[in-house]
Amino acid sequence: MRRLILLLTLLPFAAQAQTNAQFEKWFEPATLRFDYHHAGDATTEEYFFDELRREPHWAGSRTTLIDDTGFGSQMFRIVDAATGQTIYSRTYCTLWNEWQFTAEAKQLRKSMPESVVFPLPKNEVRIEFHTRDRNGAWVKKYEQSIDPRSYFIAQYPLRHETFDVEINGAPEHTVDIVLLPEGYTAAERKKFEQAAKNFARDIFSYEPYRELRKKFNIRAVWTPSQDSGVTMPGAGEWRNTSAKASFWTFDSERYQMTEDFQNLRDQAAHVPYELIYVLSNSDKYGGGGIYNFYALSSAGDYTSRAGVYIHEFGHLLLGLGDEYIGGVSYDEQSMYPAHREPWEVNLTTLVDFESKAWSRMLPEGTPIPTPLTRPAPIHITDPKATAPPPMESVRADELGVYEGGGYVTKGVYRPWPNCLMNNLHTIGEFCPVCEAGIRNHIEFLCR
Ligand SMILES: [Zn+2]
Numbered sequence: 366m367r368r369l370i371l372l373l374t375l376l377p378f379a380a381q382a383q384t385n386a387q388f389e390k391w392f393e394p395a396t397l398r399f400d401y402h403h404a405g406d407a408t409t410e411e412y413f414f415d416e417l418r419r420e421p422h423w424a425g426s427r428t429t430l431i432d433d434t435g436f437g438s439q440m441f442r443i444v445d446a447a448t449g450q451t452i453y454s455r456t457y458c459t460l461w462n463e464w465q466f467t468a469e470a471k472q473l474r475k476s477m478p479e480s481v482v483f484p485l486p487k488n489e490v491r492i493e494f495h496t497r498d499r500n501g502a503w504v505k506k507y508e509q510s511i512d513p514r515s516y517f518i519a520q521y522p523l524r525h526e527t528f529d530v531e532i533n534g535a536p537e538h539t540v541d542i543v544l545l546p547e548g549y550t551a552a553e554r555k556k557f558e559q560a561a562k563n564f565a566r567d568i569f570s571y572e573p574y575r576e577l578r579k580k581f582n583i584r585a586v587w588t589p590s591q592d593s594g595v596t597m598p599g600a601g602e603w604r605n606t607s608a609k610a611s612f613w614t615f616d617s618e619r620y621q622m623t624e625d626f627q628n629l630r631d632q633a634a635h636v637p638y639e640l641i642y643v644l645s646n647s648d649k650y651g652g653g654g655i656y657n658f659y660a661l662s663s664a665g666d667y668t669s670r671a672g673v674y675i676h677e678f679g680h681l682l683l684g685l686g687d688e689y690i691g692g693v694s695y696d697e698q699s700m701y702p703a704h705r706e707p708w709e710v711n712l713t714t715l716v717d718f719e720s721k722a723w724s725r726m727l728p729e730g731t732p733i734p735t736p737l738t739r740p741a742p743i744h745i746t747d748p749k750a751t752a753p754p755p756m757e758s759v760r761a762d763e764l765g766v767y768e769g770g771g772y773v774t775k776g777v778y779r780p781w782p783n784c785l786m787n788n789l790h791t792i793g794e795f796c797p798v799c800e801a802g803i804r805n806h807i808e809f810l811c812r
Pocket residue numbers: 688711780781784785786795796797798799800
């Protein structure tokens with residue numbers, strides 16, 4: 366009996382040893398980076414190869430090699446050429462895919478530089494890019510063979526200084542965030558260092574991050590800008606800055622993003638990292654976050670800064686959906702089509718609600734949809750808004766299935782009347798569905 370108990374307690378370790386053996390069989394603990402251009406218009410989507418790079422660190426899990434989350438609008442996988450076995454995959458979203466929903470995408474064709482990273486394969490592999498069709502199924506759009514021994518794989522010397530903000534464990538068992546500065550000049554280094562400390566303090570002041578703090582490492586790369594501040598096209602202010610960010614992305618003043626993701630990867634590669642968060646030197650409300658891509662927001666003094674960090678980080682970490690109505694400059698009506706279930710853990714169209722963990726969390730007898738017992742506090746924001754929505758104190762709400770969310774008033778449902786993914790409060794909470802999703806995903810990344 367004792368032996369059996371011993372065996373049982375060793376089982377999880379045996380499973381981990383097995384998958385670590387898989388990592389060692391297929392990969393070296395370094396990064397191979399595939400740069401490409403994502404191009405097309407509202408109805409077409411193409412991928413064009415740019416460059417392969419070898420980078421020194423690999424911060425990702427050595428156990429979770431295959432992504433089974435079901436998240437994202439994009440997916441890439443690495444297939445062993447000799448056996449045809451998929452040895453690595455990850456899901457993600459991109460700024461280009463958001464642009465596809467803008468009015469501009471109906472008028473013209475556009476490309477953006479993008480990039481994916483994976484552990485350095487030992488043998489010849491094939492990379493495949495998949496996107497979702499209108500029913501949400503994955504469709505392969507591009508593939509290319511990669512010989513990891515090719516002497517055309519670029520290796521650039523690292524040239525920026527880095528510093529640790531908070532280190533809690535080995536990179537393969539933690540979520541590794543890299544903070545990049547935007548619009549801080551050489552003379553403003555201390556200001557950026559303080560912004561990095563504030564970011565850690567702000568993120569870890571919210572649950573479940575406070576409780577799971579030991580699962581995170583935060584490092585920063587110091588890349589000073591020529592000019593101080595951030596480009597504001599709508600105000601006629603243009604600046605030469607390290608992340609090339611700007612307000613007025615897709616003509617929404619508060620949407621502060623950069624189109625050059627490869628440039629962010631160049632900077633991030635100086636440290637072991639999985640998630641990129643860019644802190645911009647601005648006191649102006651604004652930012653954005655995209656699942657497993659990057660997030661960016663103002664690090665200056667404005668009242669909702671912590672709420673913005675926590676909201677955008679929710680998009681970046683696991684692609685939490687926006688639970689609010691309106692407020693974006695793309696076509697809201699086509700973001701969550703009525704005939705399919707969204708992949709986001711905190712939104713449903715009720716097409717396949719049973720597939721969601723949320724459906725098993727509802728108190729018995731909860732009516733679907735759930736009527737609001739008090740006036741709907743959902744926020745209807747204006748894409749031209751220059752200030753955060755008014756603050757309210759959020760109290761623990763009743764978990765249900767409330768109509769309104771995902772930018773629309775009808776046909777998309779949210780779990781709580783007022784979660785942090787609905788409104789950016791300096792004092793607020795995630796609904797239980799978002800919180801459970803965050804906990805699960807951190808577990809997925811840290812295995
Ligand atoms: Zn929520």
